[in-house]
Amino acid sequence: MPWLNENFQKLPAGYLFPEISRRVARFSKENPRADIVRMGIGDVTRPLTPTVLAALHQAVEEMGRAETFRGYGPEQGYDFLRQAIAEHDFQSRGIAIRPEEIFVSDGSKCDCGSLLDLFGPGNRIAIPDPVYPVYVDTNVMAGNAGRLLDNGHFEGVTYLPMTDENGFQPELPTHPVDVIYLCSPNNPTGAVLSRERMAAWVTFALQHKSVIIFDAAYEAYIRDPQLPHSIYEIEGAKHVAIELRSFSKTAGFTGLRCAYCVVPSELRGATRDGRSVPIHPLWLRRHTTKFNGVSYPVQRAAAAVYSPEGDLEIRQLIDYYMANAQRLRQGLQNCGFTVFGGENAPYIWLKTPPPMSSWEFFDRLLHDAHIVGTPGSGFGAAGEGYFRLSAFASQERTAEALHRLQQWAALV
Amino acid sequence: MPWLNENFQKLPAGYLFPEISRRVARFSKENPRADIVRMGIGDVTRPLTPTVLAALHQAVEEMGRAETFRGYGPEQGYDFLRQAIAEHDFQSRGIAIRPEEIFVSDGSKCDCGSLLDLFGPGNRIAIPDPVYPVYVDTNVMAGNAGRLLDNGHFEGVTYLPMTDENGFQPELPTHPVDVIYLCSPNNPTGAVLSRERMAAWVTFALQHKSVIIFDAAYEAYIRDPQLPHSIYEIEGAKHVAIELRSFSKTAGFTGLRCAYCVVPSELRGATRDGRSVPIHPLWLRRHTTKFNGVSYPVQRAAAAVYSPEGDLEIRQLIDYYMANAQRLRQGLQNCGFTVFGGENAPYIWLKTPPPMSSWEFFDRLLHDAHIVGTPGSGFGAAGEGYFRLSAFASQERTAEALHRLQQWAALV
Numbered sequence: 001m002p003w004l005n006e007n008f009q010k011l012p013a014g015y016l017f018p019e020i021s022r023r024v025a026r027f028s029k030e031n032p033r034a035d036i037v038r039m040g041i042g043d044v045t046r047p048l049t050p051t052v053l054a055a056l057h058q059a060v061e062e063m064g065r066a067e068t069f070r071g072y073g074p075e076q077g078y079d080f081l082r083q084a085i086a087e088h089d090f091q092s093r094g095i096a097i098r099p100e101e102i103f104v105s106d107g108s109k110c111d112c113g114s115l116l117d118l119f120g121p122g123n124r125i126a127i128p129d130p131v132y133p134v135y136v137d138t139n140v141m142a143g144n145a146g147r148l149l150d151n152g153h154f155e156g157v158t159y160l161p162m163t164d165e166n167g168f169q170p171e172l173p174t175h176p177v178d179v180i181y182l183c184s185p186n187n188p189t190g191a192v193l194s195r196e197r198m199a200a201w202v203t204f205a206l207q208h209k210s211v212i213i214f215d216a217a218y219e220a221y222i223r224d225p226q227l228p229h230s231i232y233e234i235e236g237a238k239h240v241a242i243e244l245r246s247f248s249k250t251a252g253f254t255g256l257r258c259a260y261c262v263v264p265s266e267l268r269g270a271t272r273d274g275r276s277v278p279i280h281p282l283w284l285r286r287h288t289t290k291f292n293g294v295s296y297p298v299q300r301a302a303a304a305v306y307s308p309e310g311d312l313e314i315r316q317l318i319d320y321y322m323a324n325a326q327r328l329r330q331g332l333q334n335c336g337f338t339v340f341g342g343e344n345a346p347y348i349w350l351k352t353p354p355p356m357s358s359w360e361f362f363d364r365l366l367h368d369a370h371i372v373g374t375p376g377s378g379f380g381a382a383g384e385g386y387f388r389l390s391a392f393a394s395q396e397r398t399a400e401a402l403h404r405l406q407q408w409a410a411l412v
Numbered sequence: 413m414p415w416l417n418e419n420f421q422k423l424p425a426g427y428l429f430p431e432i433s434r435r436v437a438r439f440s441k442e443n444p445r446a447d448i449v450r451m452g453i454g455d456v457t458r459p460l461t462p463t464v465l466a467a468l469h470q471a472v473e474e475m476g477r478a479e480t481f482r483g484y485g486p487e488q489g490y491d492f493l494r495q496a497i498a499e500h501d502f503q504s505r506g507i508a509i510r511p512e513e514i515f516v517s518d519g520s521k522c523d524c525g526s527l528l529d530l531f532g533p534g535n536r537i538a539i540p541d542p543v544y545p546v547y548v549d550t551n552v553m554a555g556n557a558g559r560l561l562d563n564g565h566f567e568g569v570t571y572l573p574m575t576d577e578n579g580f581q582p583e584l585p586t587h588p589v590d591v592i593y594l595c596s597p598n599n600p601t602g603a604v605l606s607r608e609r610m611a612a613w614v615t616f617a618l619q620h621k622s623v624i625i626f627d628a629a630y631e632a633y634i635r636d637p638q639l640p641h642s643i644y645e646i647e648g649a650k651h652v653a654i655e656l657r658s659f660s661k662t663a664g665f666t667g668l669r670c671a672y673c674v675v676p677s678e679l680r681g682a683t684r685d686g687r688s689v690p691i692h693p694l695w696l697r698r699h700t701t702k703f704n705g706v707s708y709p710v711q712r713a714a715a716a717v718y719s720p721e722g723d724l725e726i727r728q729l730i731d732y733y734m735a736n737a738q739r740l741r742q743g744l745q746n747c748g749f750t751v752f753g754g755e756n757a758p759y760i761w762l763k764t765p766p767p768m769s770s771w772e773f774f775d776r777l778l779h780d781a782h783i784v785g786t787p788g789s790g791f792g793a794a795g796e797g798y799f800r801l802s803a804f805a806s807q808e809r810t811a812e813a814l815h816r817l818q819q820w821a822a823l824v
Contacts, residue, residue, distance in 0.1 A: 001621035001688070002590035003532035004681040008694050011701075018700060043483035053476045056709070057469060063667065064465045066806070071455035071666040106518055106669075106704070113702030117553065120415035137701045141529065178414035209413035254483040255475065255708040257518075269416040276413070282420050288430060289423075289549045290525030292518070295707050296667040297468070394478070 007143045010154075016133050016378035017041050023363070024372055031370075037401040039390045040372040042187065042347065044252045046320060046394075048301070049313035052251060055304035059297035073293040076284070077104025077260070081299045084306040085260060089245065095232045101264050101280070103287050104302075106257040106294050108217050108246040109134055115213060115242065115261070116142040117286050118279060119269070123178040126158040128170045130188055130376055130383030132215070135181045152381045161382040162189055164351075168340065169197050176208040182231070185218040188379045188388040189349045190341020192227045198234050205240035211267065211279070212241040217259075220250040220318055222344045238264040242279075249346065251305045251314045258294055258302045321346050324398040325391035331402040332389075335409040346391040349376070353412055354385070361387050364412070369404040419555045422566075428545050428790035429453050435775070436784055443782075449813040451802045452784040454599065454759065456664045458732060458806075460713070461725035464663060467716035471709035485705040488696070489516025489672070493711045496718040497672060501657065507644045513676050513692070515699050516714075518669040518706050520629050520658040521546055527625060527654065527673070528554040529698050530691060531681070535590040538570040540582045542600055542788055542795030544627070547593045564793045573794040574601055576763075580752065581609045588620040594643070597630040600791045600800040601761040602753020604639045610646050617652035623679065623691070624653040629671075632662040632730055634756045650676040654691075661758065663717045663726045670706055670714045733758050736810040737803035743814040744801075747821040758803040761788070765824055766797070773799050776824070781816040 020040050028036065048056070062068035076082070082099035090097035105111050112134045125144050127135050136157065139145045146156030153159060158177050160170035168191030170182075182201060184193040193201070205212050214231040222229055231241045243262040247253035267279045294302075304310045329342035338351040352361040358375030365371045365387075376386030393401065432452050440446065460468070474480035488494070494511035502509035517523050524546045537556050539547050548569065551557045558568030565571060570589050572582035580603030582594075594613060596605040605613070617624050626643040634641055643653045655674040659665035679691045706714075716722045741754035750763040764773040770787035777783045777799075788798030805813065 001680070001682040002535045002623050004683060004689055004691070004694065005530055005532045006683055008530075008697060009683070011697065041484065045478070045481065045483065047478050047481040048472075048475045050476075053472060056472045056475075060460075060465060060468045060472065060709075063460045063468075064462075066457070066459050069457065069459040069664075069667070071457065071664075072453065073667060106707075109704045110702060118417055118420075120417045123414045134701060141698070141701065211414050252481075252483075254704075255481070255485060257704065257707045268413070270413040271416060271418055271421070277416055279416070282416065285420060285423065286553070289546060289553065290522060292521045292666075292669065295518075295669045295710055297472075297709070298707055 005141070007141050010145070010148050011137060011140050012148070016374070019378070020372065020374065024366065027366055034370045036370045036372060037393060037397050037404070038372045039393055039401060040374050042249070042390050042392060043254050044249060044392050046252055046317055048252055048256070049310065049317060051304045051307055051310040051313055052301045055300045056297050059300035063296065070296045073296055073299070075288045075291050075293045077102065077294060078296070078299050081303045084303045088306045090230065090232065093230070093233070095230060096238075097232060097262055097264070101262055103261045103263060103283065104294050104299065105259050105261055105291070107248070108215065108244045108259045111244050111259060111261045112213075112215075113138045114286065114290070116144070117290070118282050119179065124158060124176070125156065126160055126173055126177040126180045128181060128183060128186065129159040129161050129381060130379030130386070131181065131183050132187045133379060136380070159380070159382070162186065162191060163382055164340070167191070169193065172200060172204050176210070178210055180205060180210050180212045181215065182212055183215040185221055185345035187218065187345075188347055188374065188376065188383065190343070190345035190347040192222060192224070192344045195226065195228050195233070198228055198231060202231070202234045202237045202240060206236050209268075209270075210240060211269065213244065214241050215244045217244065217246040218249055218345050219245070220314070221322060221346050223322065224344055227344060232262070239266045239268075242267065247302050247305060250318070251302070252317060253298075253302070256298050256301060258298050320395070321391045324393065324395060328389060328391060328398060328402060331406060335406045337409065342391065348389040348391065350387050350389065352376075352385050352387050358384055358387055365408070368411075369408040371401050371404060417553065419553050422557070422560050423549060423552050424560070428786070431790070432784065432786065436778065439778055446782045448782045448784060449805060449809050449816070450784045451805055451813060452786050454661070454802050454804060455666050456661060456733075456804050458664055458729055460664055460668070461722065461729060463716045463719055463722040463725055464713045467712045468709050471712035475708065482708045485708055485711070487700045487703050487705045489514065489706060490708070490711050493715045496715050500718045502642065502644065505642070505645070507642060508650075509644060509674055509676070513674055515673045515675060515695065516706050516711065517671050517673060517703070519660070520627065520656045520671045523656050523671060523673045524625075524627075525550045526698065526702070528556070529702070530694050531591065536570060536588070537568065538572055538585055538589040538592045540593060540595060540598065541571040541573050541793060542791030542798070543593065543595050544599045545791060548792070571792070571794070574598065574603060575794055576752070579603070581605065584612060584616050588622070590622055592617060592622050592624045593627065594624055595627040597633055597757035599630065599757075600759055600786065600788065600795065602755070602757035602759040604634060604636070604756045607638065607640050607645070610640055610643060614643070614646045614649045614652060618648050621680075621682075622652060623681065625656065626653050627656045629656065629658040630661055630757050631657070632726070633734060633758050635734065636756055639756060644674070651678045651680075654679065659714050659717060662730070663714070664729060665710075665714070668710050668713060670710050732807070733803045736805065736807060740801060740803060740810060740814060743818060747818045749821065754803065760801040760803065762799050762801065764788075764797055764799050770796055770799055777820070780823075781820040783813050783816060
């Protein structure tokens, strides 16, 4: 009988979003007429843009003719997409990332999990708190997290708290760590690392030879021109950082599935006998052995995002969501909530009125106002007492939610 | 500095197909006018069928309207697809597989790698030889394979030779093993496990509580009505087997990306403290935490394969390739080659004329006849002295290749 990976047993009861689904399903069953506004899971709602649709249809046409049919593509992604990414997301902003350093994948969630294949046991992992739960969960599964403590923390993880007190800018650890996760704009708080803080992280990583996994899934939502979009805007970052990007939130691809991961050729890790080894060939080997490329029509759709029309359309798409964020932020502040985020990210991060816990707030909001949000504690212990609302609903539904929130706030 | 996963260093120089690509690219550069017939990588060449194309276009349309747009889907796959699979691939054949036991993925290659996340260290792994190289490579990466020996075998793997002598039916191991890979129809030999042999494997696995990973990617090519398509046709298999299926070769989805994995609720593994634990919840957790579902239009395309029209079209597609296989097999036999496979699988497995090694045959065939095939030794040590030709080229290119092979055989 095969031994199982017992690290799975250490995971808390359920991944956050399925737990939310269960509670909402139960509520819906008991209240079938309730008109629920869903601002929980960070999923886009606007349709794909015309340029993306045209590229999809055209690629499907190609797949229907023997002369233009495409079977297996390069596992790392087609050159047309890797080149468009390198040029538009990096080179045009003065960042020297080459197409060979870009690996197209079917999602940043998948990349988060897959990247851990590169590392051996015994690494010290630092993870912001609160943050996208997949970083912790995948490290638990990989055996990097150790024992679950009573406070909800894993013994082997160095947590980097992000709170109102530190302006949601995680502090550098007081001891060396090997792998550091950073998420900017941060999911769920909406906080963005300043250029100075990002530089401090790169300096720390250079000093300790740490690898930073920099998740920039929401970079397209940054409005403040002073804030960095890519960690490679910082000198030296190519020696220490992997960057994750996604078309999910940028172009509405959550249902289409396309993302990418930048693994610079300068990045290195260590072997037990003390050699320093480049990581790029390892990731290439991992990618070509355990993955078979992203669907061809989807890669064409992603490339279309970089055309002038595609670019304009997704800017409008993001403007749409950010107008929601702006309205939510303002409206919630007006009725007395303490609100963060929503300025450079599609998430509103609000303080729950004491003594309400995050899940209590979730349940009350669902039952009283028929609004689904996400309990802050689901993103980590430091998220307790906070609550996330997403700006991804339609303008009308956002207005409806705000209206209900305002009425409800008067009662709470 | 992070410790790297040093198991990667144990992998042989390159994955088989990239090595073939390199040799072909070098040859093409030196011989730019050569008209190369590609029968190497097992990739389909016929376009997607009309019903699949219509489903893709329609799903793309849906993604273009707010009312029908779909963002994140269920990680395990949409119900419409899981139900169609359960009904058409299993229930209609008298096999009690339920939709909840089916996990839709973006490829069997990915599933092969991902499944190893479920198992802890110290399992004894049995793998046919020759076989699809991903089974060995992913086990090497996961640290299950141990040291690479001079004979090209890994110390920790129990190899199951498939040779002319045993009729390409792998023998049961003489000692207990924990995880057993079986591939039927086998890639590369084209051999199919008989019902009796498959039953013997299930009995062995039930006796030793082993888990069988049964790769049935080519089941649609089985012509002989006596041969089993699914391991679940064998009584008791739901207690011991995971089955992998793919739309890649069945419906020409190598460039679209869709497959699935069956994890029955009866299947169990062991914890170190001696408990027997069901594997289904672990896989569900793995799938929901490290994967975000298959592209929605691709899932619609896969479901279309199960419509009456879709089914008819893919039967014709498979007939087309199998007519190539038949012609290749006959033609090669006529000019004196010893040939296997090609009757229930799209691969021809031929003996290289002694003393030519597999790679020598590859190089000679490429240089003399401008035909790309796959060296048998690339699939394992027992594949040495064999060579794989794929039936996936067009009818015209297959005829051209056969013509050249016949001329060349007269000279060898």
